Amino acid sequence: MNNSPDLILYQAFEAVPLGIAVFDLTGKVAFMNSNLAEVMGLDPHQVCGEDIKRLLQGKGIPSGHPLYRILAGEEYKGTAAPLTDGYPSYVSTHIIKGDDGGNAGGLLLLWDARGRQELEQAVLKAERLAIMGQLAAIALHEVRNPLSALQGYLQLLEKELEEVRQLEYVEIMLGALDRVNTLITNYLRLAKPGTPERRPCDMDELVSDLISLYEVELKNRGISFLFSCDSDLPKVSLDRDQFYQVMVNVLKNAAEVTSQNGEIHVGIKYLKEKDMAVFFVRDTGAGVSEDVLPRIFDPFFTTRDKGTGLGLYVCREIVKNHGGGISVANNPDQGCTVTITIPCESRGRSL
Ligand SMILES: Nc1ncnc2c1ncn2[C@@H]1O[C@H](COP(=O)(O)OP(=O)(O)OP(=O)(O)O)[C@@H](O)[C@H]1O
Ligand SMILES: [Mg+2]
Incomplete structure (x- = not known):
């Protein structure tokens, strides 16, 4: 050769x-x-x-x-x-x-040069999208203030109104405002996830406060509500606002799938040896089908007509930023359970 x-x-x-x-x-x-x-x-x-x-x-x-x-x-x-x-x-x-x-x-x-041109176009597109994202975030932030005012005055009006028909209108308006608010909150969280500002929090108190917001509505729908919390749970180091958002999204999902005579159980356990707090929200809805389960945390993935598909995605981002994890699994009998683990970081510090 x-x-x-x-x-x-x-x-x-x-x-x-x-x-x-x-x-x-x-x-x-x-x-x-x-x-x-x-x-x-x-x-x-x-x-x-x-x-x-x-x-x-x-x-x-x-x-x-x-x-x-x-x-x-x-x-x-x-x-x-x-x-x-x-x-x-x-x-x-x-x-x-x-x-x-x-x-x-x-x-x-x-x-x-096709590959290179495609890449250049993709970079340009990404830059344009980033700018649009920032603009949208600024605009939505501004939209929120008049929305809060509307919500506040409608709530006042709701208390004053006696006629059932008018009350119904107000409720519809409040429901719509609530949806827009959630959408904006999720969007802003997505556009600007931010590093969590962690402070020691009393989780028993935080979750109880949150539950009290939903309890009446759920009882009216014939859904029973259970809350349990391990008595030795220390304060958990987390960003209160961000974690509140996580629990709201998960609870809303559970409330959406649970029907009359169903049950939602919110629990907090303390894994002492790992110094971890485990939050779970268990519902008795239809559960999650095998084809939905792998995509459940994908942004914009939704099976609901009015869903944005950002709820669980935002939850996962926040939990990740806290060094924790979130998972969804079907229950052996009925419905599914969302489990969130967060390191408490309670040791070696006086809380
Ligand atoms: N508790 C649950 N039981 C059954 N399916 C669920 C549950 N939670 C979430 N899912 C499924 O996961 C999808 C994504 O949930 P996610 O919260 O991200 O968005 P969404 O609820 O559809 O919309 P959004 O939260 O923005 O209003 C839902 O559309 C639904 O199919
Ligand atoms: Mg949701």
């Missing part, structure tokens, strides 16, 4: 996914690999000794094309108009120096 350096070089030039041509000072082609010959519609074995300029002109490549620049001794690196294959290309031309340091010829490299 002939292992001459020329043969090895020839094979290497044939193997690389580039179009390559080498020519001497007079423009005579010394080598052109099959890739470039193919793009130019030439036979690679018949181009040696041909004039590179004539070949380019013969293929109708316009005189302004950067490929010609090297013939005037000008090196070039950049994108170029398509050759015969119709793809935008990336051209790189180099002067080859002789032993005496003078110009001896030129090297021309050409490759398909």
